[in-house]
Amino acid sequence: MARRGSIRASAPLAGWRTVDLLTVAFLGAAFGIAYWGWGLAYEAPANAISAGFPPLSGLFAGPWFIAGVVGGLVIRRPGAALACEVIAALVSMLPGTQWGATTLVSGIVQGVGTELAFALLGYTAFGLVAAIAAGALAGPLEAGYEATNWIKDWALGWKFAYAGILTVSGAVVAGAGGWLLTKALARAGALGAFPAGQEERESRAV
Template sequence: MSTTNTPATSAGSTSSTSPTSTPPRRGSIRASGQLWGWRTVDLLTVSFLGAAFGVAYWAWGLAYTAPAAGLEALFPPLQGITGAPWLMAGVVGGLVIRRPGSALLCEVVAALVSMLPGTKWGFTTLVSGILQGLGAEIAFLLLGYAAFGLGAALLAGALSAPLEALYEWQTWWTDWDLGYKLAYAGILTVAGAIIAGGLGWLLTRGLARAGALGAFPAGQEARESHAV
């Protein structure tokens, strides 16, 4: 009778067990070290991402007018769709850095950079950046800064919208009735999930697969997926 639970193999026999590949990782990789322990590379990267999004935000501020006018002609609250791209920086910042404050900081930097060439919204651009970044930050906080997959991205994109919608009710949509305002908030939230969240997740994966995020968990996840 064997005294162990491990099957014995004779010296000349061939094991029936074939080498197995590393199973796919379940869940997300969290930020290394202390969660609040920001590294220099974290600060530099979130600043670079925010600046890049700021330039894109400024460009979208010039280009969005025509599609917004078309949507307004159909149903004014549909303009929430054109507002969704401005929610993406916080999503991507959170997905890449994965530390408390990263979503907020990335969105605020983007807002500040987009203001530099001059915008028709002035200082309210920064207020919007803060509110949008806070919404994305709340999403990652609710997930314990431990989940950074597609679901987390969709949630961050969605939660980037409500505070911004409330602010816009008081600044830009003051002549709308409550029904229009609620419709706008709902449309901005759904568009935020799909456009900011979905496209933000795809952008992060693309950067990781291209090797641009080697120092971050997203880059490690990309390497592991290629190794499987």
């Protein structure tokens, strides 16, 4: 019989193993390097697509939420999504970015959004729907933070539109994309010590 539902992390949920700590650090660092590269690449297309309607730049924000989604899907313990996103933000900030120290603040805000989704699900669901919810919730929180600094001069309608676009981008790119990436890592055998790896092994045995 195929398993229904997700496999939870071993109890107690708050009892992080050494492999959990090492993996969240590795994932965060890897995503941080990718974030830094995306920060260099995204500006030209984002500016082009948002020339007539600035909120459209939010379409390119989804990749910055993916670390929290993948961290939560892999580790499956309270704090994993937040920790992975914060580490990624910190690593991406170290070489220098146009956003300076606010990069770390954004990482915290986005991480809280992804963590909140897994928490609301009781850390029991880690399928596609949970991943989409995690990516989506990072969007409005980040929009709220940016509304106090980067886009504070925008009209209220633009701010709400931006929040909606960030939510969609987070759901599709970070949520669905993060779920697919986690599945790919599990298929490659990289997650053998985690529930995602066990789920993959069980699916092959059916």
